[in-house]
Amino acid sequence: MEIFSLIIIMILAWLAIDFKLGRFFHLKKVRKREYPKRHSQITLFKTGQDLYNDFFYEIKKAKKHIHILFYIVKDDKISHSFLKLLMEKAKAGIEVRLLLDRIGSKVPKQTVRALKKSGVKFQYSHIPRFPFIFYSLNMRNHRKISVVDGSIGYLGGFNIGKEYIGQDPKLGDWRDYHLRIEGEGVQDLQTQFLNDWFHATNESLHDEEGLFPELTTGPILHKLIPTDGAYLRHAFLELIQNAKQELIIGSPYFIPGKEMAQELINAANRGVNVSIIVPMNADHAFVKEASFPYFKPLLEAGCTIYRYNNGFFHAKVIVMDSDVCDIGTANFDKRSLHLNHEINCFIYDQAFIARVKNSLLKDFEKAEVLTIEELEDRSLFQRGKESLSSLISGLL
Known part of the structure; x- marks a missing residue:
């Protein structure tokens, strides 16, 4: 049993070292990139x-x-x-x-x-x-x-x-x-x-x-932004921090991390109407549970969280006021922010942004609004799954 435990510890230590060193050397060579604005x-x-x-x-x-x-x-x-x-x-x-x-x-x-x-x-x-x-x-x-x-x-x-x-x-x-x-x-x-x-x-x-x-x-008018496991957070943070009236975020996986979640709370506290739409059901294990630790602080700050229940919601979209709409491949989660190679399109055309917003409003109609009471009514089993999901949320 002791030998088995030692082997498990050694494997976990190797995985942690491999991941941290791989990340370190990747960040040393990756560069921020974005293409010019185009029509x-x-x-x-x-x-x-x-x-x-x-x-x-x-x-x-x-x-x-x-x-x-x-x-x-x-x-x-x-x-x-x-x-x-x-x-x-x-x-x-x-x-x-x-x-x-x-x-x-x-x-x-x-x-x-x-x-x-x-x-x-x-x-x-x-x-x-x-x-x-x-x-x-x-x-x-x-x-x-x-x-x-x-x-x-x-x-x-x-x-x-x-x-x-x-x-x-x-x-x-x-x-x-x-x-x-x-x-x-x-x-x-x-x-x-x-x-x-x-x-x-x-x-x-x-x-x-x-x-x-x-x-x-x-x-x-639009601009393509490719990201290679880095710098996506900068683009998303800029959208959140520049929002003055409204911010709509759609993502199948909502695991923003503490920094991004706090920026959303800050936006709500300064009067921005923050709406988030996620699927009611998950297509991968633990991703739904990993979202829940972020929900209560957001709800308490006045954000609205919609859970889409007319099928599966997989859109990756952000609308910031009538100024910018982001549609691309990146989810609003740690994996897209810090690991995956993604490409997003920032669109600056007000008429197009209005069409996307109207589409999202129709999606809201096919969703249930999450309440604090529902969060507090979770079972011990559900809370246990959330704790486990939080530990591995960066790899989900």
């Missing part, structure tokens, strides 16, 4: 079926190249259709590159072989590596980027799988926000995809002129 045409998708119809249609029309990065591609019927479409385009002579996160996606080996045989250039992103195997295992590429012919781009919360079109009976209808971009901003999506492709393959394509066609300007 593009931007379309918002809120259902997976609408997105897939548009996305698959543009893939079918592609004439030169298709670049796709997803965190998750499932092994199901909709994913098979998606991958089959990519193989057909590759066989037709279209240059297809597919980059998937190694931990998030579980594509069968025979499917990977079929993709490569058809001509699809396939690679996994963020393969765990020595010397910091545990840290690299947790540092995921959570970005979802697609670029077709260098002129149409997509980013947002949807991945590829049946649950994203509401076909998982446990989760029900899937609510998410995803953007289609046409115009200047596509060059930045392309650049970011190529950065991630280079990181995974060591193949540099940034000087390939055919990947960067001439683009038109659009009516909507």
Whole structure:
């Protein structure tokens, strides 16, 4: 028993050292990045079926190249259709590159072989590596980027799988926000995809002129912000601190950490109307419980917390007054703030912001408002799960 206990202690010590040293060396080399403000045409998708119809249609029309990065591609019927479409385009002579996160996606080996045989250039992103195997295992590429012919781009919360079109009976209808971009901003999506492709393959394509066609300007001012396990908190803190009247936050996983939670309380205390919408049910173990320690102080400060119960709410969105709307891949949690590689789009167009706000208000109508009485009525078992969840919240 003593030997077993010693082995457990040694393993836990190794994991802690691996994680801390991996984080230390990562932060030494990572740099803050953001692209210039651009003008593009931007379309918002809120259902997976609408997105897939548009996305698959543009893939079918592609004439030169298709670049796709997803965190998750499932092994199901909709994913098979998606991958089959990519193989057909590759066989037709279209240059297809597919980059998937190694931990998030579980594509069968025979499917990977079929993709490569058809001509699809396939690679996994963020393969765990020595010397910091545990840290690299947790540092995921959570970005979802697609670029077709260098002129149409997509980013947002949807991945590829049946649950994203509401076909998982446990989760029900899937609510998410995803953007289609046409115009200047596509060059930045392309650049970011190529950065991630280079990181995974060591193949540099940034000087390939055919990947960067001439683009038109659009009516909507926006800026793309990629983050690599650092600096996202700066962007979110700036939104919270600059809010004067209203702040709406939507996230499937709400684990902000003490600093971010205190800034939300500060905003409420200075008169900002702070609303937070999260799903009623969770799609991962412990993430729901890890949110609860933050809820009571926020409610006491006057924030409103909505729990969406018309399916699963997966949108990652922030609306700050009528000035800025953020839609992207980052959740409002510690993993997105401090580990994942994400990409978010800050939009500065008041008409577009109003449409997003109206959509969120409709989501509120399909949600229940959380009360302090409900929090205080939790069982000892629930509180115990919350304590455990808090201990591991940085890795959820």
